[in-house]
Amino acid sequence: MIYTRKSPALLVIGVIMLLWGWLNASGSVDGMQSWLQKSAYSDHKKVKEKFESDLKVATEKAQAAGQPAPTMTMPKSKFDDAKAKQAQLSYIFGGVALALGLLIMVWTPKEGNADYFLSIFPGMAYILVIAFIVRWGLDPMFANWGKAAKDTLGFDFAHIFNLNYVVLGIVIGIVIVNVFRIPAWAANGVRTARFFLKSGVILLGTLYSATELAQLGGLSVVMIGIFVLGSVWIVLIMGKRMQAGNSMTAVLSAGMGVCGVSATVAASPVVNAKAAEIAYTIGTILIWGVGCMFLFPTVGHLLGMGPVQFGAWAGTGILNSAQVAGAALAFDPHGIETLKVAEIFNITRVLFLPIIVLWLAAWYVKHEVGAQKVNLGQVLVAKFPVFVLGFILMFLLSTMGAFTPAGHYQGKYFSADKVKEEQLLKEKDTKALEGELARLKETEGAAALQGHFTEKAINIGQRHATPEDAYKALADLIANRKETSREQDDLLKAVSKLKDLNADAKAALEKAHKPVWHTSKSISAFRDWIAWLFAFGLIGLGMQITGKALKQAGGKPLIIGGVVGTLKAVGSLIVVLLFVKEFV
């Protein structure tokens, strides 16, 4: 079979990308970009004004000294960097698409690996061009509209409804597959979304410190352990009570309990699920998962949840694993902290999967007359998620300093010589902090601080943080004009989240945090690539969610799924709000 379709689509995509790169590099779309990237453009105007003023002064000085006017180059602004990045990515991927598009048009493929690998590129370019449109166009556009409508509506609808590149990308993927259908030339490439999503998780391994991984791992094992085992158990009981049949009950408990569609796919052959049972289960899980992906981030914003709390809640409460990543990025699209937490929960779930499949296989054999026993070892090996090994490898390499400067996570950047003079707090900042320190020492302020620490369960080592700890941390910061320890940084990070904190003091705390929390260039690059990989993967996965599959939700699985899904979502929310502290 020949997989490569002779179509000019890849060639056209390549030309469009190259054109966009050229338009950005030449400044032809500066008008549109200045509207889309308002914050970066504002920075650009400041840089330009400063440069023009410096140039004027330098020119006047040179003229006074009878020398020729100096030649100065304007420093690059964030706006210039953003455009240059768009141009660079467009040139690289546009060039590759153009070359491969030409090859597809002129080459007559023969059956084999070369044909198969070539056939995946048009689909990959198709997703990538959608990712470009969503991330560079629709995301900032909705953000601008949300801000513009804030005064009229009283809230930022784009923020509250999470109309960012992740959600928009998934929605576009769902619309394409259900309304327009995936073009035949793109079908093979669209399937690579899974590979890129797994690559994103593997790269994510570079962003954890050993402490973070240990704490998040412990938390996820406890949460997932309770809620996975609990949901499996409840489904087994409900299935028996409702006489849903052994194979239906088994496949449903895997899907509802562990990781949604993935668990259904893994468990179905083992428990001899019937075709209709698989369809009902997958339909129910998909409809529930897609609903949660939109609902969870909005609830998270309304409840003022932090990355750890939201990541833990989404990682536990959302039935389907693809929507866990989607919800985490929808909640926190321009940082990666929530995704880091949520993916640890996803990894824990997938590690639970072989165990649950084995449990259900044993349960099925016990309850179903004539059921064949399964080979336990074979199931464990076949279902083991190999990509988790990649994640662990990247974590180990990162911890050993392969990507980050040695001692990166030990707070090397707190030492005096690493914080430059211009990064130290200015007088205006220290005055704002002094004012707040005095206010927080008063009865009302101390009570608010104590309440905040208790609510967010802020700890110092093994004990709870007190207002006195915060006073000392603030006083040290005012004296040194910079943070000097990881403990102080963690504590002041918590103080900066205090409600009613003076805006200048909050800005000063954020300013003090920046230089000590140094991120190496390679780690910054990894963060950027991870965001792209997840955006790419989730758009592709959106294209796998068909309305025809969603419509199959119904019957007993929908009732059982509704009960267990609600219990899991609400139960995990309560546990997270009560017991999970915001900062790890």
Place this chain on the structure above:
Amino acid sequence: MSATSAFQAPATLLLCHHGTLGAAAAEALAGEFAVPGVTTVVHCLVVPELWAGMQGDDWLNNASTRDAFGNYVENMLENDARRELAAVEARCRERGLGYRSVLRFGEPAATVLAVAAEVGADLVVIGPPRRKGEAGLRSRLELDPLVRGLRCPLLVAARP
């Protein structure tokens, strides 16, 4: 009085049958119009394309697990279909009717239209559309495009 007394007996009768109660009603209705020695029943069984999206957005599993699932579902659907085809064939042969089967994967209405054109059907017989809320997979045969596209009479069996 036989139904065929008012009509000419169809040489090729396309029976859409996939094992449901409605399909059994369609088979019974087809039996009233089919004449032994004259009519060949072409049994069209459509595996709905909803199965193509049935791996959903699974991304955590290894390729081997997904392949195992795909093969499992494919084998199950094929075995179910073959069993259905064999049962209808046996009943047709018993009545002395000619029999052919067409097993296709796709959108039901478009597939029936295509098969009707391919086999040159003189009459198409289908079961009654399911009522909303009735048990079964949500994969309805859209009547509108079928009625507009067919070039021969269409009979819809009464609800059993």
